[in-house]
Amino acid sequence: xxxxxxxxxxxxxxxxxxxxxxxxxxxxxxxxxxxxxxxxxxxxxxxxxxxxxxxxxxxxxxxxxxxxxxxxxxxxxxxxxxxxxxxxxxxxxxxxxxxxxxxxxxxxxxxxxxxxxxxxxxxxxxxxxxxxxxxxxxxxxxxxxxxxxxxxxxxxxxxxxxxxxxxxxxxxxxxxxxxxxxxxxxxxxxxxxxxxxxxxxxxxxxxxxxxxxxxxxxxxxxxxxxxxxxxxxxxxxxxxxxxxxxxxxxxxxxxxxxxxxxxxxxxxxxxxxxxxxxxxxxxxxxxxxxxxxxxxxxxxxxxxxxxxxxxxxxxxxxxx
Numbered sequence: 001x002x003x004x005x006x007x008x009x010x011x012x013x014x015x016x017x018x019x020x021x022x023x024x025x026x027x028x029x030x031x032x033x034x035x036x037x038x039x040x041x042x043x044x045x046x047x048x049x050x051x052x053x054x055x056x057x058x059x060x061x062x063x064x065x066x067x068x069x070x071x072x073x074x075x076x077x078x079x080x081x082x083x084x085x086x087x088x089x090x091x092x093x094x095x096x097x098x099x100x101x102x103x104x105x106x107x108x109x110x111x112x113x114x115x116x117x118x119x120x121x122x123x124x125x126x127x128x129x130x131x132x133x134x135x136x137x138x139x140x141x142x143x144x145x146x147x148x149x150x151x152x153x154x155x156x157x158x159x160x161x162x163x164x165x166x167x168x169x170x171x172x173x174x175x176x177x178x179x180x181x182x183x184x185x186x187x188x189x190x191x192x193x194x195x196x197x198x199x200x201x202x203x204x205x206x207x208x209x210x211x212x213x214x215x216x217x218x219x220x221x222x223x224x225x226x227x228x229x230x231x232x233x234x235x236x237x238x239x240x241x242x243x244x245x246x247x248x249x250x251x252x253x254x255x256x257x258x259x260x261x262x263x264x265x266x267x268x269x270x271x272x273x274x275x276x277x278x279x280x281x282x283x284x285x286x287x288x289x290x291x292x293x294x295x296x297x298x299x300x301x302x303x304x305x306x307x308x309x310x311x312x313x314x315x316x317x318x319x320x
Contacts, residue, residue, distance in 0.1 A: 003061065004087055005033035005103055006175070008080035010073060011094040012042040015050050016137060018094045022054035025092075030103035031056075033090075036063045038080045041070030074192035078184040089175050091168035091193060095217050097128075098169065102213040106172040109207060119204035120173030122166055124149045125214040132219065147216060154206040160198060166206065168193045170214035177203035190238035 007025065011018045018037075025035065035056060039047045044066040055062050065079060077091060088110060092098070102123065109121045125147035129140040147167060159165045181199040184192055197206075 003032050003034040004107060005030075005172070006084035006086035006089045007033050007035050007092050008077065008084065008089065009035065009037045009092050009094055010040060010076040010080065011037060011047065012040040012070060012076075013046070014042075014094055015046055016135075018047065018050045019054045020097065020137070021092060021094050022050065024097040026054065026056075027100050028098065028103050029101050030107055032107075033103060034061050034063065034084075034086060036065065036080050036083055038076040039064065039066045040072070040076040041067050071186070072189060074184050074186045074188050077192060077196070078186050081178055081184065084175055087175060088172050089178070090172050093169060095219075096169035097215040097217065099213045099215070103172075105209055105211070105213060109209060110172065110174065113207075116174075117205055118153075118174075118207045119177040119200055120171055121207040121209060122149060122154065122171040123209040123211060123213040125167050125170040125216050126212055128215050128217045130217055130219055142215075144212060147212070147214075149208045149210055151208055153208060154201070156201055159201065166194065166197045167214065167216050168197075169216055171197070171206070173197075173200060173206075174203070188242070191242045194239075195242070 009018070009021060022035075025033075037047060037051060037055075044064070047064060047066070051062060051064060063083065065083065067076065067079065071079075080091075081089070088107060090103075106121050106123065110118060124144070126142050126144055127146055128142045131138050131140060147170065149170075154165065177200050180203045181196060184196050186192075188195060
């Protein structure tokens, strides 16, 4: 039976997260997808066990690929992209989740694009902070600030300047767009998906569905074990490291793409350097205004007490 969507799940020794991801896929209102689980050097028996319990029941809907050695996130993504045959592709990391109508809405969006203007489509996504405790995933909080998408299409220039605007979990793209992207840069230890998306957008626009249909999970609290590999995976800012490398490659003359990226990154950093002092001043003024408001409130209370005292004092004078 032909399937419309290829779902690539990268995983390594994280059965709790893999099971949660599979349960989330089972709840999708659109089920016309094939699952490609790329096991990046982890225990293949454990992956098979989880797939047997929580994965799709039809054999033609599940492909398990066990890499003998861990090649990293970029290598696992590259392997997955090399296997897919479906019209649309989705990178679903094992620790992220989807709202039930994600595939129904994104597939309908791309199906409705008869002119093939769009290479992909993205949705708004919640950021969910969680931590591990006693072998269980514990929810901490959810916010909608950073993953909010507005407008009708992604701004390519803004993406080149700021890198981390497209979350893989929130983005469905056409398989036909992969050829023009030159695939995944497997030398990157970080933000390999963002680098890939920047080149993928050479094939066309990325449309926006403003609704929150995906969830990006992060665990900044380090507790030990593979479950920590989220925000705490590196001891430094991986995005700054990536953009620094883009600037180096542009200086070395590695092509027009890097030149354009470097120009946008430089412009964004200049803008940040100019607006950062203003933002700090605004924050200081806001803090001063807050303190002044509090002092005015306390002064009003003092005046109220003084007014009541004067009235009581005047009453006593009249009685005499």
